[in-house]
Amino acid sequence: SLQIVKGSILGNHYKVEAFLGEGGFGIVAKCRDTMTNRAVAIKVNKSDPDILQQAKLEIFILEQLRRLDPDAANIVKWNGFFHDGEWVCLKFELLDQCLWDYIGDRKNQGLPISEVRPILGHLTNALSHLGSVGIVRADLKPGNIMVVNRYESPVKVRLIDFGLACPASAVMPGDRVGTVGYSAPEVMLGLPYNEASDMWSLGLVAVELGTGVPLYPGNEDYDVLKFIIETQGQPPDHVLDSGVYIMMFRRGPENGQRLFVSLIKQILASDANQRITLLEVLRHPFFNPKSSPCIGMSAERPQNPVVFQHPSHLKCKRSEKINCSFQNSVEFSQQVFVRTSASPSFGSDELEIVEGSILGNHYKLCLFHIQFSSKTYLSP
Template sequence: MRRSAVLGGRYVLRSLIGQGGTAEVYCACDRVLEREVAVKLLRQASVEERDRARFADEARLLGRLSHPGLVTVLDAATSDEEPYLVMELVHGPSLADCCRGVALATTRVAAIGAQLAEALRYAHDNGIVHRDVKPANVLLAEDDRALLTDFGIARLLSASTGHTATGTAVGTAAYIAPEQVRGEPVSPATDVYSLGLVLLEALTGERAYDGSPAEAALARLTTPPPMPSTLPAGWRDLLLAMTALDPADRPTTVEAVDSLRRLAAETEPAKPGFTGRTDVGESPATRSTAGSLPGSAVVTAAAGQLRTTGLGAVSRPAGLARRAGLAWRWATAAVLALVLVLGVTLWSNTLSGRPPQRDTPAGVPDRVQKPLQDLHDAVEGDR
């Protein structure tokens, strides 16, 4: 079926400005109010009932939110043959466009981070966890506002049911929190972790976890991201706290806002010493939507111990000690490793276009068969 040029008799589609796995975003003209808007539409080739339900959820979630740090929803049609969401058009690049291979100034990153943390605080206060905080979902407006967008997989904290099965990892591989990898319940601390990785990437121009998706997933279960020794001490302390393995050890969004505002008031620039790479950024997906890309990692881990990598020595500030040790994680390491490596390999195959292996590999223990099949079904269902 052809895409309508005019939606609802009002919104005239112009140019495609972004696209993700299931949706496209167009620059459009509102003929009634004579202004430019952004219109998000589901891809017609992949519209399924679950996609429609998620789309309707996003419209309702954003419709109840009003904050300077969130992209404003202006209109929506979720029951039409062509469901669409009308939002304010943000003139400016995404954070992913700005920090790909480039380290941004510490004061600028602090200002951006404070705005994002404040927007997340507002969302959390309204019972919503974003679950997909990443550079491509941060838009930098011409008036210096940083806006968070794409609540397509957000979850209500009070929801007992949803469109994702319990125990399923949902989010973008490079920024997913450890509890998301394990398929555990999400909380505001989940967004704090992802924001910490986003800010670290903006400061270095590099993703924190490099390597294959399986390596990235396994690494974040046992080791915080490596912190370049060239970062100011205040930044290292804050980012280590935000990316603590235990959600209970992470600061709240209110605490993060206060810390970031203090850092924004400082004038110390980021020191040279790390090299930006251009092969680890994700494709630009501006103005409201982006696809998920596999994460990456070159982190070595030992229980309760951090080790040095090429990015510099990693140290754990005394005041940020974890409330619980990491030893318990190793008790199930073998099962987790098998499920994650095989499951994320399926994810990687899906993204690269290679046909997935639907049969469970021989030799997989019986107790792992169902989690592995659930992970496979989740990956295939989100294509």
């Protein structure tokens, strides 16, 4: 772990004054350059091999971004790096506060449009500049956007933390990047991503600016993708078919239930011309759910799902078109259980059956009960 406290000296002449943030990589500290008396932000990376490798990648990205004017591109100014023992330390300009804190100062009520407009413009400009040098940001969120000076009007923002940024040419399918709640569907599904994924994240940041709260709640990708499908619809089949992580989002019972409802809706189309045909029924994914990568979206798995409401009264006129064939069963006292799919036949007017009636010469009616399933209990 990093043994750094207020007053510690980094790189011989950077005195730690405060801690600005921390994460799995290490810490970000506000430091005073004792040689110039200027305040700077220093990102101190732990000496773990994986973290050091990530630091090298970030330095590579920052070197590419040096081709840009930080002020014109709305990105943080990077002033190089140095080693302090086994730690790799990156030096940045000191900025005011992150966008999360800026929104929080408004009690998460959202910003007025007069403030949203310039911030969104700066972020769009920043992503455009990143694209001009072939960089995908890959982790755009309010926590990685800094306000230069909260008291300045109009407020200015800059992108920071390029630890997960990547050259567009080096993106690999299945790379797990970004933050839950801000990643695009293609990233969650394990597909190749590009600047369009940054555009998705930009849209979510825009919503949060205007409302004060994230659009998609949830601590897991599954929860977030569920909300996405409920609001924007399910991704196209060709997208789902190509996803490296699609199996993470398939929930067997829920998927089967969703396909069943889909089939019923097509069968019961009110427009006869739009109604599914018999051949199409047999080809429906409901009969072969393994071939369909559709994502189950039931928030809870109902224990006793009810699809049809069946009348509980006994007298059934033919004109009422009662369909008892969905699950029609007859149970005998000899424990013989018979299941039939045939629809019941009714007399010309109505069935006149009472308790004690004799059916088939030697079956005495003891109980007759109709609900979702029709069950008749008879004794010979």
